[in-house]
Amino acid sequence: MRKSQQIYAGRILTLNIEEHELPNGRRVSCEIVRHPGAVGVVPLLEDGRIVLIRQYRAAMNGMVIEIPAGKLEEGEVPEECVAREIQEEIGYRVKSMRKLGLMHNAVGFSDACLHMFAAEITDPGEQSLEHDEYIEIMRLSLAEALDMVDKGEITDAKTQLALLFYARRQIEPTKE
Secondary structure, three states: OOOEEEEEEOOOOEEEEEEEEOOOOOEEEEEEEEOOOEEEEEEEOOOOOEEEEEEEEHHHOEEEEEOOEEEOOOOOOHHHHHHHHHHHHHOOEEEEEEEEEEEOOOOOOEOOOEEEEEEEEEOOOOOOOOOOOOEEEEEEOHHHHHHHHHOOOOOOHHHHHHHHHHHHHOOOOOOO
16 A cells, blocks of 8 residues: 655646555655556548648647647546547547557656557648647658658657557558
């Protein structure tokens, strides 16, 4: 049994001080960031290009190139979150999607889990950004995106890994 004391609760995460027992029986106090989980998606246009976003990130004090992503809402499954985030952040509709993998990006202090997908998108429309979001849309080839990773222009870990997963699985848009 572990003891837990919540230190902070925000709209994105909570911070707890928790007591855990290690496999050797020793008890330790840990600072743990609890997060409800999130999705990240490589959006695939019908012409074979992908969509990335340039988003203002306050923690970085500037623009960061990323895949569209977002936090799971209470009771929401990852596939529903993918469809919602694609519509909100880039204004498209999801036609189909495939799971690429999972990422735990900070296992030393957080339980955050990112579900990564590739999604065929269609019907471009209007973004529906939240009040605290500023997002510019980028349409480019996978080769261009991977080149941006190589050049250090894409430094976001979820984006790097999702692009790698997508490239390694050679997922192609479905032909109708």
